[in-house]
Amino acid sequence: MTAQDSTTGRPTARRRVVLSREAILEAAMRLCSPEGGGVLTFSRLGKELGADPTAVYRHFRDKDDLVLALTAMLIEEAEAQVDRAALSHDQWREWLTATARTVRAVHLARPALAVLAANRTTASPAETESVEEIIGVLHRAGLPPVEAAECYRMLIDLTLAFVQSTAAFLILEPEVQAKDDAAWAVKYGLLPAEQFPLLHAGSARLTELFRNDDEVFELVLETFLDGVGLKIERARSGG
Amino acid sequence: MTAQDSTTGRPTARRRVVLSREAILEAAMRLCSPEGGGVLTFSRLGKELGADPTAVYRHFRDKDDLVLALTAMLIEEAEAQVDRAALSHDQWREWLTATARTVRAVHLARPALAVLAANRTTASPAETESVEEIIGVLHRAGLPPVEAAECYRMLIDLTLAFVQSTAAFLILEPEVQAKDDAAWAVKYGLLPAEQFPLLHAGSARLTELFRNDDEVFELVLETFLDGVGLKIERARSGG
DNA sequence: ACCTGAACACCGTTCAAGT
DNA sequence: ACCTGAACACCGTTCAAGT
Numbered sequence: 001m002t003a004q005d006s007t008t009g010r011p012t013a014r015r016r017v018v019l020s021r022e023a024i025l026e027a028a029m030r031l032c033s034p035e036g037g038g039v040l041t042f043s044r045l046g047k048e049l050g051a052d053p054t055a056v057y058r059h060f061r062d063k064d065d066l067v068l069a070l071t072a073m074l075i076e077e078a079e080a081q082v083d084r085a086a087l088s089h090d091q092w093r094e095w096l097t098a099t100a101r102t103v104r105a106v107h108l109a110r111p112a113l114a115v116l117a118a119n120r121t122t123a124s125p126a127e128t129e130s131v132e133e134i135i136g137v138l139h140r141a142g143l144p145p146v147e148a149a150e151c152y153r154m155l156i157d158l159t160l161a162f163v164q165s166t167a168a169f170l171i172l173e174p175e176v177q178a179k180d181d182a183a184w185a186v187k188y189g190l191l192p193a194e195q196f197p198l199l200h201a202g203s204a205r206l207t208e209l210f211r212n213d214d215e216v217f218e219l220v221l222e223t224f225l226d227g228v229g230l231k232i233e234r235a236r237s238g239g
Numbered sequence: 240m241t242a243q244d245s246t247t248g249r250p251t252a253r254r255r256v257v258l259s260r261e262a263i264l265e266a267a268m269r270l271c272s273p274e275g276g277g278v279l280t281f282s283r284l285g286k287e288l289g290a291d292p293t294a295v296y297r298h299f300r301d302k303d304d305l306v307l308a309l310t311a312m313l314i315e316e317a318e319a320q321v322d323r324a325a326l327s328h329d330q331w332r333e334w335l336t337a338t339a340r341t342v343r344a345v346h347l348a349r350p351a352l353a354v355l356a357a358n359r360t361t362a363s364p365a366e367t368e369s370v371e372e373i374i375g376v377l378h379r380a381g382l383p384p385v386e387a388a389e390c391y392r393m394l395i396d397l398t399l400a401f402v403q404s405t406a407a408f409l410i411l412e413p414e415v416q417a418k419d420d421a422a423w424a425v426k427y428g429l430l431p432a433e434q435f436p437l438l439h440a441g442s443a444r445l446t447e448l449f450r451n452d453d454e455v456f457e458l459v460l461e462t463f464l465d466g467v468g469l470k471i472e473r474a475r476s477g478g
Numbered sequence: 479a480c481c482t483g484a485a486c487a488c489c490g491t492t493c494a495a496g497t
Numbered sequence: 498a499c500c501t502g503a504a505c506a507c508c509g510t511t512c513a514a515g516t
Binding site for chain 2: 064068115118119120121122123124127128129131132135136139145146148149150151152153154157158160161162164165166168169176179180183184186187191195196197198199201202203204205206209216219220222223224225226227228230231
């Protein structure tokens with residue numbers, strides 16, 4: 001599916017392409033998805049744009065500038081996708097769950113970007129409004145503003161930390177991932193029940209959870225939110 | 240502190256150095272610490288060993304093989320450092336806290352390795368015994384084996400996810416880190432109190448927590464363990 | 479048996495040359 | 498004004514040559 005001249009049928013010779021920030025960002029986003037090959041390099045970006053790889057430097061100072069612009073796009077995409085309409089403001093738990101799941105899903109749709117973006121900070125206005133909203137939900141649930149801000153921070157860091165870890169594994173080459181599978185099989189495959197009675201009893205569940213980052217994240221999120229629920233109960237009875 | 244010929248005082252010319260797996264792993268560990276420069280490349284490894292960079296290939300099949308061997312070392316180091324002597328078996332919370340803190344600290348002492356190791360699996364016997372022990376502590380606290388195994392998995396994934404995120408930021412170049420600081424200042428520096436009343440009220444706390452990954456991790460760990468505590472209570476009253 | 483060093487395909491980035 | 502392409506300093510890795 002390479003670019004072709006529709007009149008001659010021959011591949012078009014590369015000639016001064018017109019680029020823009022938007023076109024570059026769009027092409028970069030495509031490259032970062034699993035279908036796009038999942039690697040972001042200037043070489044691949046140039047090929048995707050039909051331009052010389054170094055042409056990108058006329059629009060972004062360096063790769064990190066490009067990454068930060070892509071990070072901002074990702075955050076705004078996540079903001080736009082959180083389904084607030086279905087939620088009333090007293091459903092603090094559902095609200096936080098929806099936010100965490102959406103942020104995670106949007107990042108994991110582009111693992112090659114997520115691994116570069118998940119621990120960066122950008123000054124996105126859309127995000128600021130979302131933060132106020134989440135803190136508002138926690139405040140109305142009973143937490144004082146400072147504690148609500150703490151819980152917001154914990155939730156977002158928890159989510160992005162798991163994103164980074166999962167994304168970093170996803171971009172490893174298949175043969176490397178296979179080595180981890182093999183190591184796991186050795187580790188939990190033949191546990192002598194006498195020596196490791198409890199581990200042996202739980203090993204079926206551990207095997208289920210292995211390489212099942214979605215389910216582990218859901219479990220952690222629920223357990224964490226149980227802890228937040230305790231904070232809220234304490235704040236309500238204390239105040 | 241470069242190698243010198245003690246009789247002539249001149250730098251020794253590079254001549255067939257004798258290498259071993261142990262010497263290579265030791266040198267690699269040094270490179271991965273912040274003092275060691277914090278980057279693991281064959282070039283730097285060769286320089287550290289006083290040998291040609293490609294000599295390492297006579298002892299490890301490729302870089303990933305080296306990384307996995309280093310990962311196993313890291314896990315065993317963490318195992319050895321967890322202070323079990325001070326803990327009785329009924330202190331499930333202290334036990335889990337000590338494990339999480341130690342695993343995190345050992346990894347963050349080598350950020351350049353942690354970023355490669357935190358989401359990998361190795362078949363280390365020492366770790367298997369530690370897993371049995373932690374599951375045992377949770378079981379004695381009241382959880383059935385399967386739920387205990389789940390909690391172990393959540394704790395270790397939570398810890399390593401935060402490790403990966405923090406380590407990935409630590410190995411960024413200082414100028415890049417500075418960009419994040421600047422973005423944060425823009426984001427939370429001048430929040431109009433009318434528009435963002437709750438965020439404004441909590442912004443001092445958020446600023447305290449910014450780039451303070453140690454404290455955020457402690458807060459998340461406590462909240463998560465509160466959630467585990469609820470599971471234990473439920474299991475006790477239910478059974 | 480195992481270390482050396484040239485070589486290769488890839489990175490990000492710079493800069494003079496083109497249009 | 499902005500795209501091209503040679504060039505550079507780095508990556509990991511292979512392989513023939515040395516000892």
